Amino acid sequence: MTPPEPYLGEISRTPVRHHILSVLVENKAGVLARIAGLFARRGFNIYSLAVAPAESHARFSRVTIVVDAESAPLEQIVGQLDKLVNVVAISDLAPSDAIERELLLATLPLDYKHRPAMIDTIERAGASIVDVGPTSVTVMLAGTPAACDELERALEVFTEVELHRTGRVALPRLG
Amino acid sequence: MQLTGAQALIRSLEQEGVDTIFGLPGGAILPVYDPLLDSSIRHILVRHEQGAGHMAEGYALATGRPGVAMVTSGPGATNIVTPIGNAHMDSTPLVVITGQVATAAIGTDAFQECDITGITMGITKHNFLVQSAQEIPRAVAAAFHLATTGRPGPVLIDVPKDVTQSMMDWWYPASVEEYDLPGYRPEIALDEDAVRRAVALIAESERPVLYVGGGTLKSRAAAELLAFAERTGMPVVTTLMARGAFPDSHEQHLGMPGMHGMYTAVTAIQKSDLLISLGARFDDRVTGKIPAFAAGAKVIHVDIDKAEFNKVRHADVAIQSNVGAVLSAWDAAQATPRNLDVWWKTINDWRDRYPLIYDEPAAEGPLRPQHVIEAIAAKAAPGTIVAAGVGQHQMWASQHWKFEEPGTWINSGGAGTMGFGVPAAIGAKVGRPDRTVWCIDGDGCFQMTAQELTTARSEGIPIKVAILNNAYLGMVRQWQEMFYEERYSEVYLSADLPDYVKWAEAMGCVGLRARTLQEMHDVIDEANTINDVPVVIDFRTDAEEKVFPMVASGASNDDILVHPLQRGEGR
Numbered sequence: 001m002t003p004p005e006p007y008l009g010e011i012s013r014t015p016v017r018h019h020i021l022s023v024l025v026e027n028k029a030g031v032l033a034r035i036a037g038l039f040a041r042r043g044f045n046i047y048s049l050a051v052a053p054a055e056s057h058a059r060f061s062r063v064t065i066v067v068d069a070e071s072a073p074l075e076q077i078v079g080q081l082d083k084l085v086n087v088v089a090i091s092d093l094a095p096s097d098a099i100e101r102e103l104l105l106a107t108l109p110l111d112y113k114h115r116p117a118m119i120d121t122i123e124r125a126g127a128s129i130v131d132v133g134p135t136s137v138t139v140m141l142a143g144t145p146a147a148c149d150e151l152e153r154a155l156e157v158f159t160e161v162e163l164h165r166t167g168r169v170a171l172p173r174l175g
Numbered sequence: 176m177q178l179t180g181a182q183a184l185i186r187s188l189e190q191e192g193v194d195t196i197f198g199l200p201g202g203a204i205l206p207v208y209d210p211l212l213d214s215s216i217r218h219i220l221v222r223h224e225q226g227a228g229h230m231a232e233g234y235a236l237a238t239g240r241p242g243v244a245m246v247t248s249g250p251g252a253t254n255i256v257t258p259i260g261n262a263h264m265d266s267t268p269l270v271v272i273t274g275q276v277a278t279a280a281i282g283t284d285a286f287q288e289c290d291i292t293g294i295t296m297g298i299t300k301h302n303f304l305v306q307s308a309q310e311i312p313r314a315v316a317a318a319f320h321l322a323t324t325g326r327p328g329p330v331l332i333d334v335p336k337d338v339t340q341s342m343m344d345w346w347y348p349a350s351v352e353e354y355d356l357p358g359y360r361p362e363i364a365l366d367e368d369a370v371r372r373a374v375a376l377i378a379e380s381e382r383p384v385l386y387v388g389g390g391t392l393k394s395r396a397a398a399e400l401l402a403f404a405e406r407t408g409m410p411v412v413t414t415l416m417a418r419g420a421f422p423d424s425h426e427q428h429l430g431m432p433g434m435h436g437m438y439t440a441v442t443a444i445q446k447s448d449l450l451i452s453l454g455a456r457f458d459d460r461v462t463g464k465i466p467a468f469a470a471g472a473k474v475i476h477v478d479i480d481k482a483e484f485n486k487v488r489h490a491d492v493a494i495q496s497n498v499g500a501v502l503s504a505w506d507a508a509q510a511t512p513r514n515l516d517v518w519w520k521t522i523n524d525w526r527d528r529y530p531l532i533y534d535e536p537a538a539e540g541p542l543r544p545q546h547v548i549e550a551i552a553a554k555a556a557p558g559t560i561v562a563a564g565v566g567q568h569q570m571w572a573s574q575h576w577k578f579e580e581p582g583t584w585i586n587s588g589g590a591g592t593m594g595f596g597v598p599a600a601i602g603a604k605v606g607r608p609d610r611t612v613w614c615i616d617g618d619g620c621f622q623m624t625a626q627e628l629t630t631a632r633s634e635g636i637p638i639k640v641a642i643l644n645n646a647y648l649g650m651v652r653q654w655q656e657m658f659y660e661e662r663y664s665e666v667y668l669s670a671d672l673p674d675y676v677k678w679a680e681a682m683g684c685v686g687l688r689a690r691t692l693q694e695m696h697d698v699i700d701e702a703n704t705i706n707d708v709p710v711v712i713d714f715r716t717d718a719e720e721k722v723f724p725m726v727a728s729g730a731s732n733d734d735i736l737v738h739p740l741q742r743g744e745g746r
Binding site (some may be wrong): 032076080 | 223359486
C-alpha cells in the first residue's frame with residue numbers, strides 16, 4: 001500500500017481574475033476598517049489595497065482595491081461595498097480598461113560577487129538607485145504591476161533582499 | 176441657546192418624534208439620564224440590556240416607527256449586541272444610543288470601555304462615534320434617516336461622557352443636505368425598462384407565484400399587494416418575515432413557504448414558471464437546496480437593496496425599488512398573466528390533499544401545541560398582535576395563527592434569536608397599547624429573557640405569555656430524533672423546574688397552568704379577563720410533537736415531509 005500523498009490544499013488551475021475597484025470614500029475614522037471588515041465577513045479576497053487622500057479634498061479619500069473576482073461575483077462585491085454609508089462612489093475598472101501603476105522598493109545587500117548581476121538586473125528593469133549604504137543599496141521601480149512582478153522575480157535569485165510594494169493605483173484608460 | 180450635550184441628545188430625540196426609550200443607565204450614559212427627567216419621552220427601565228433592544232424591535236415591528244434603546248458603555252453596550260444583530264438580519268429600524276468613556280480615555284482600556292462601534296460595524300447599517308457636543312443633533316438626525324429609509328436597519332450612536340457633559344449651541348439640521356451623508360442615496364428612480372420586461376414575463380406566465388417577503392411590510396405595500404393579487408388572480412405566499420402582509424383568510428393565500436412551510440406554498444413555488452419576489456431575499460430556510468429551488472421558474476426580483484440581486488438566485492428581471500411602487504406600475508401597465516384556471520385547479524388539489532393537520536389531542540393531556548395556539552387565536556380579539564421566540568413554537572404560531580394585517584406578527588427571522596418573544600411582546604404592547612398582545616413562547620426561550628416581565632409589571636404593560644412547555648429545547652430535540660437516531664444530547668430542560676407559575680407570581684404577574692383540554696380553555700378565558708397585569712400560562716404540551724411539514728436541512732423542497740398521517744398516498 002502506498003502512503004497517501006501529502007495534502008497541499010486546493011490548487012486552483014484557473015488564473016485568478018483580478019478586477020480593480022476605484023472607491024471614493026469619506027475621509028473619516030474607521031472607513032478602512034469598514035471596508036476591510038466587509039471583505040472579511042463576506043469572504044471577498046483583497047489582492048492589493050492602496051489608500052490616499054483624493055484630489056485636493058481633505059474630505060474624501062480614494063481607495064484602490066484589486067479584488068479577486070473568483071472569490072465572489074463582482075456584482076456582489078460592488079453591491080455590498082456600495083451599501084457602506086461612507087462609500088461615495090465606486091468605479092470598477094477591468095484591467096484592460098485601466099492604466100495601472102505601482103511602486104516597488106527593494107534593499108539589496110551589496111557583495112562583490114553578485115554586484116555585476118545586480119546592477120544588470122536593476123538596469124534592465126529600469127529601476128533607479130535611491131539610497132546607498134556601506135553594504136547595501138535601495139532601488140525603486142515605478143511601473144506597471146507586470147514590470148514590478150518581473151523585477152521581483154529577477155531579484156529572487158539574490159538572498160537577503162527586503163522588498164516592499166505599494167499595491168496598485170489605477171485610472172481609466174483615455175480613449 | 177446653550178445646552179449640554181446630554182440635553183441636546185434628548186432634545187434631538189424629541190425632534191425625531193421619539194415617544195419611548197427602552198434602556199438601562201450606567202456610568203458613561205449617566206449625564207443623559209438627567210435631562211431625561213424633564214422630557215416628555217417615556218423611558219422603560221429594563222432588567223437587562225438585551226431586553227431593551229428586543230423591546231425596541233417589537234415596538235418597531237408593531238408600529239413601523241423606529242425603536243429606540245439607550246444603554247451604557249462596556250457590558251451595557253455588549254449586552255445589546257444580540258438585538259442589534261437581530262435587527263440587522265431582519266431590516267428592523269432601530270436607533271441604539273450607547274454611552275462611551277470620555278474621549279481622552281478611549282483606547283486606554285478604561286473602566287467599562289469597549290469598542291462598540293468596532294464590534295457592531297458588521298451588524299449595523301451604520302454607526303457613529305460622536306466627537307463633539309455640537310455634532311450630536313446631526314448624528315441623531317442622520318441615524319433616524321439611515322434607520323428608516325432605503326433598506327431599514329439598526330444604527331448605533333456611541334456618545335463619550337465628556338461629549339454629553341460639554342456645552343453646545345443648539346441647532347438641528349433642517350434638511351437631508353445637512354446630514355453630511357454624501358455616500359447615501361436611498362431614493363432610486365424606477366427603471367421603466369425593467370418594469371416593461373417584467374410585464375412581458377408576467378404576460379407569458381401560466382404558473383406564477385407572488386413570493387412576498389419582509390420588504391413588502393417594510394415598504395408598507397400591503398394595499399398595493401392586495402390590489403395587484405386580486406386583479407391578476409395570482410397565488411400568494413408570505414414568508415416568515417411577511418406574515419400579515421396578505422390576509423391569511425384570502426382565497427389566493429397559500430401560506431408560508433420554506434422549511435416548515437405549507438405543502439401547497441412550497442410546492443406551488445417548486446412548480447411555478449414565474450416567481451415574483453417582492454422584498455424577499457431567497458433565504459436558505461425558504462429555498463432549501465438552491466439548485467433544486469423552483470428550477471423551472473423565471474425570476475422577477477424586486478428589492479430596495481441591489482446587493483440582493485443574483486446573490487442566491489439569478490434574476491431574469493431585477494428591479495431596484497420599494498415594492499409598492501413596482502406593484503402600482505404593473506397595475507398601471509395592466510400586467511396580466513395567462514389564464515390561471517389550470518394552475519389553480521392544480522393548487523387547489525394540493526390544498527385538498529395536504530392541509531395543515533396535527534394529531535387529535537387527548538382530553539386528559541398532554542396538550543397539542545398547535546391546538547393551544549388555535550384555541551388562543553379563536554378567543555383572541557381581532558387585531559391581536561402575536562410575538563414569538565424561536566423554535567418549534569414559533570413555527571407553529573406562524574402556521575396556525577391567522578394573520579390578517581401588517582404589524583401583527585413579531586418574530587426573529589434571520590437571526591433566530593431565542594428569548595426574543597417576551598421583550599418583543601412588551602415593546603409591541605408599548606407601541607400599540609390598544610391591541611391585545613400574546614407572546615407564544617417556548618420553555619427554553621422563556622428562560623432566556625423572562626426577567627423582563629418584572630419590567631412589564633412595574634411599567635404597567637399587560638402582555639399575555641403562553642409557554643408551550645414541552646420540557647425540551649424542542650426544535651433541537653426534533654432534529655436529534657429525526658437526524659441523529661434519537662440520541663438526545665443536552666436538550667432536556669424539565670417541565671417543573673423552574674416552576675413557571677411561581678416565577679410569574681414572583682414577578683408580579685398572574686401565573687396559570689393547564690394540563691388538560693378543559694384547563695386549557697379555562698386558563699385562556701381567565702387570561703382574557705385580565706387586562707391590568709401580565710399573565711403567564713404554563714401549557715403542558717407533548718414533548719414528542721414535531722413541526723410538519725418539514726424540508727430537511729440541505730434537501731430539495733421537492734422532498735418535503737408532510738405529517739405522518741398524510742404520508743404513503745403518493746403526491
